[in-house]
Amino acid sequence: MQSVMRYPGLKNQPDRGESQSRVRQAVKRFLRAQFGQPTGVLGHVVGRLMARDKSNLKRIDWTISLLDIKPTDRVLEIGMGPGVAVERASAIASHGYVVGVDHSDVMVRQAHKRNAGAVTKGKVDLRLGSASQLPAFDEPFDKIFSINSIHFWSEPVECLKALREMLKPGGMIAVTLQPRSRSATDATAEECGRDVMMHLEKAGFSGVTLEMRSMKPVAVACARGIR
Numbered sequence: 001m002q003s004v005m006r007y008p009g010l011k012n013q014p015d016r017g018e019s020q021s022r023v024r025q026a027v028k029r030f031l032r033a034q035f036g037q038p039t040g041v042l043g044h045v046v047g048r049l050m051a052r053d054k055s056n057l058k059r060i061d062w063t064i065s066l067l068d069i070k071p072t073d074r075v076l077e078i079g080m081g082p083g084v085a086v087e088r089a090s091a092i093a094s095h096g097y098v099v100g101v102d103h104s105d106v107m108v109r110q111a112h113k114r115n116a117g118a119v120t121k122g123k124v125d126l127r128l129g130s131a132s133q134l135p136a137f138d139e140p141f142d143k144i145f146s147i148n149s150i151h152f153w154s155e156p157v158e159c160l161k162a163l164r165e166m167l168k169p170g171g172m173i174a175v176t177l178q179p180r181s182r183s184a185t186d187a188t189a190e191e192c193g194r195d196v197m198m199h200l201e202k203a204g205f206s207g208v209t210l211e212m213r214s215m216k217p218v219a220v221a222c223a224r225g226i227r
């Protein structure tokens, strides 16, 4: 386990990295770091891949359906990557406001390009920031979500506590994870989902539930909680 990059946000690691050469492990660490914080030219390519990948799009649509976004909702996404979910959420929150935060400047630029019209109209705001150092917002949110990002957060419970403070009372958070390592199975996805449920409970959310959806290459887990 030593030589495989651990995901700081999970107790159960989806990839145990057994029987892999050092070179493969090094390549994997490098690529994983790019998905955790895309940088430079490669980061730009990674963002494009994320925006096109069919399973990513399914995962996004499913998460958004679970959030039950209303036309006037204020919505916040952490780790918005190239901004596809922000685009879809803002189409539903047609009279609301959607904010995306990511710690990669490459992703903020891609998300900005994808949502340029809505940004100009003041319906979407995209910020460079981290889950552990969130920007301040004037008003609380109705919905907060994050997709395949929490496993990269170093203090997930602390981040979730701060996010809970940014929700309106009765507001909902949805945290989705689909493990993408080769060795991951549906059972691995459920273990990751249970880790996230535990984080949400420790952060003070109530009514925490876990939804599983069968998808390719493995199932997707979405843990939800209420402030």
Ligand SMILES: C[S@@+](CC[C@H](N)C(=O)[O-])C[C@H]1O[C@@H](n2cnc3c(N)ncnc32)[C@H](O)[C@@H]1O
Residues within 6 Å of the ligand: 035, 036, 037, 038, 050, 051, 056, 060, 078, 079, 080, 081, 082, 101, 102, 103, 104, 107, 129, 130, 131, 132, 146, 147, 148, 149, 152, 153, 154
């Ligand atoms: C695998 S990508 C997923 C992107 C997008 N949510 C999707 O599903 O296509 C993970 C994203 O989370 C961002 N991220 C990871 N850790 C973060 C943190 N601590 N704060 C803010 N963004 C973070 C990365 O920069 C990256 O854009």
